[in-house]
Amino acid sequence: MSVKHALLALLEKPRYGYELRAEFEQRTGASWPLNVGQVYTTLSRLERDGLVEAGGTDAEGRSLYQLTEAGQAEVKGWFDTPVERTQPQRDELAIKLAVAVAVPSVDVGKVVQQQRNATMQALQGYRRQARSGAGDDLPGGLVLDRLVFAAEAEIRWLDHCESRLRRAAASSTAPEPVQPEGESR
Amino acid sequence: MSVKHALLALLEKPRYGYELRAEFEQRTGASWPLNVGQVYTTLSRLERDGLVEAGGTDAEGRSLYQLTEAGQAEVKGWFDTPVERTQPQRDELAIKLAVAVAVPSVDVGKVVQQQRNATMQALQGYRRQARSGAGDDLPGGLVLDRLVFAAEAEIRWLDHCESRLRRAAASSTAPEPVQPEGESR
């Protein structure tokens, strides 16, 4: 749903398909390359749903699209309504670990360590980009910061998983599998 | 790709479709409800690709699926290879803010505040779940922790966005838009 709304928002003034992709990638700092084909399929769906309409061609013969009234309302609604986090995105890594701890043949500790290496590498890549000046323009910089914050959280979570796994392993050998410290309820 | 591999991993022993969904949801602590239909479509694709095969029916007449050799190798490969974070998931919230800062008619500060409220509420929901004992079993607990860590990072990022937006607004009125502190390079 994100691409759909992003394109709508970029259509504050009439634009053509190829331009929309360029605008999208410029703003997101090329962190998420957007396939051109998706722009056109999305535009035709938006046209079908009455949110955009073809607005003739420009001087170079490129076919322009513009928002309808319904489209303007949709954009406003998108910005006025927060992104739903009560039913969060499926996360492959969390699923992987959740499944792994229940499959006896898997060395979960190793999975965690390898993932930390991979995420750490991605994080260093983001920081390098930020230092090289890619984070200086505002929109792209915010996206880059987002990736940094998310990667740091992922690494913290992986550390947390390791310690929790160690505790679980210890308590499974001990007779009483009770929480060590006094967590009230 | 996450569901596909998760189902493969759960097929360490022969299971039937409905059972796979139940196992998946139990392990992920019902954080990500899985549509049964997707289990069957995924299974038929996996069968087409030679990763699973129909393994007769059990005593109650339910049709079982089991891993082929290629399927076992696929599972092993999944656990041995970290989740790719160099080309990260598209994130609707980041896209929204990146687009919003470039659209003059949008009050970005308000968007940030509303989102913080929404994320904060989600976070409190996760903590309530954790306190109520949903986080006590290991796999579901790890998933819940993951959601908590991610929500906290999101809130920190939103705070960071606010201060960065304030700085940008200040420097756009001031003549010299230079970084305040000495960032080497």
Place this chain on the structure above:
DNA sequence: GAGTATGTATATACCGAGTATGTACACCCT
């Protein structure tokens, strides 16, 4: 100047993820 790489611009085919819906059967309850 013919040939060929490169960039711009649009369009379509295809696949996988995910949702909604339909059907059948067993069980329980009143």
Place this chain on the structure above:
DNA sequence: AGGGTGTACATACTCGGTATATACATACTC
């Protein structure tokens, strides 16, 4: 006997995303 609920499987459909094809202009080069 009828109605609700849970189990089990299957299929239709939409959407997100990738790959590919086509057309045209520019630029480079042998």
